[in-house]
Amino acid sequence: MGASKTVFFSDNQNELATLFKALSHPARVAIIEYLLKIDTCICGDIVNELPLAQPTVSQHLRELKNAGIIKGTIEGTAICYCVNLESLKKFEVYFSGITTQLKNKCC
Secondary structure, three states, X not given: OOHHHHHHOOHHHHHHHHHHHHOOOHHHHHHHHHHHHHOOEEHHHHHHHOOOOHHHHHHHHXXXXXXXXXXXXXXXXXXXXXXXXXXXXXXXXXXXXXXXHHOOOOO
C-alpha cells in the first residue's frame, strides 16, 4: 500500500497493519516464540536458534523492533531483546473483538 493511501484509514488500522506486517515472516514468528520461551536474550542466542545468517536475523530483529513488537537494550557489546507486552495486548484486543463479534453470527 502506498504511503499516500494510509491517510484514508484510522490511526488504529494503520498501527495494526504495521504490527501484522512485522509478523508476516516465519522467522519473525520464530524469534517472538523464542523470546517468549526464554524471556530475554542477546542477538547471538537468536542466531544460534534459527537456520539463518546473522545479518538476516539482525534485519528481522530490526523489523520487529521498528514495529514496536520487541524492545532492545544495549548492555556492553550485546543487545538484549524482549517482547513488548503493550504491542501484544493490541493483538489480543483486536482478535478478542473479532471473536466477540463472530460469536452471534454464522455463515
